[in-house]
Amino acid sequence: MLITYSSNKVMLTQTPAVYTVSPGQEAVLNCNIERYDGNSIGWYKQVPGGVPQFVLRFHHFHRSLSFGAGFSSDRFNSKSSSKTDNQFIIKRAETGDCAVYYCQTWDSADEIVSQ
Numbered sequence: 001m002l003i004t005y006s007s008n009k010v011m012l013t014q015t016p017a018v019y020t021v022s023p024g025q026e027a028v029l030n031c032n033i034e035r036y037d038g039n040s041i042g043w044y045k046q047v048p049g050g051v052p053q054f055v056l057r058f059h060h061f062h063r064s065l066s067f068g069a070g071f072s073s074d075r076f077n078s079k080s081s082s083k084t085d086n087q088f089i090i091k092r093a094e095t096g097d098c099a100v101y102y103c104q105t106w107d108s109a110d111e112i113v114s115q
Contacts, residue, residue: 010034014103027090031103036060036083042104043078043088045097052102058086 011034021027033039040059044052054068058078065078077089090097 010037010105012103012105021090021093023093023095025093027093027097029088029101029103031086031088033084033086033105039105041078041080041086044102044104045099046102047099055088055101060086 013032013034015030015032019027019029029043031041031043033041038061040057040061042057043055045055046052053070055071056068056076056078057066058064058080059066060080060083063080065073067073067076075091077091078086079089080086086103088101088103
């Protein structure tokens with residue numbers, strides 16, 4: 001099952017819809033942007049009953065990362081395999097990583113979010 005969100009400008013498709021991994025393994029989530037527009041991709045984590053937490057942002061043009069409080073390159077990473085395909089990587093998964101993850105980008109003044 002694909003999860004998508006679209007506006008009149010950009011569509012994001014995030015896969016897989018459900019990802020199961022054992023503790024200590026690596027998890028990779030994908031976010032596809034309909035078209036490249038110099039986009040940066042943000043990733044957010046939301047645990048049940050909580051608010052979304054900013055994990056990281058991948059700046060495509062600079063190929064650099066910025067992290068939210070409590071998150072670091074130690075266990076979290078993001079990269080792109082093309083201008084429109086981005087991966088969010090959780091290294092050495094822990095039970096506390098169980099959550100809903102959202103990818104986000106911007107197109108002009110519009111904010112686009114997928115889960």
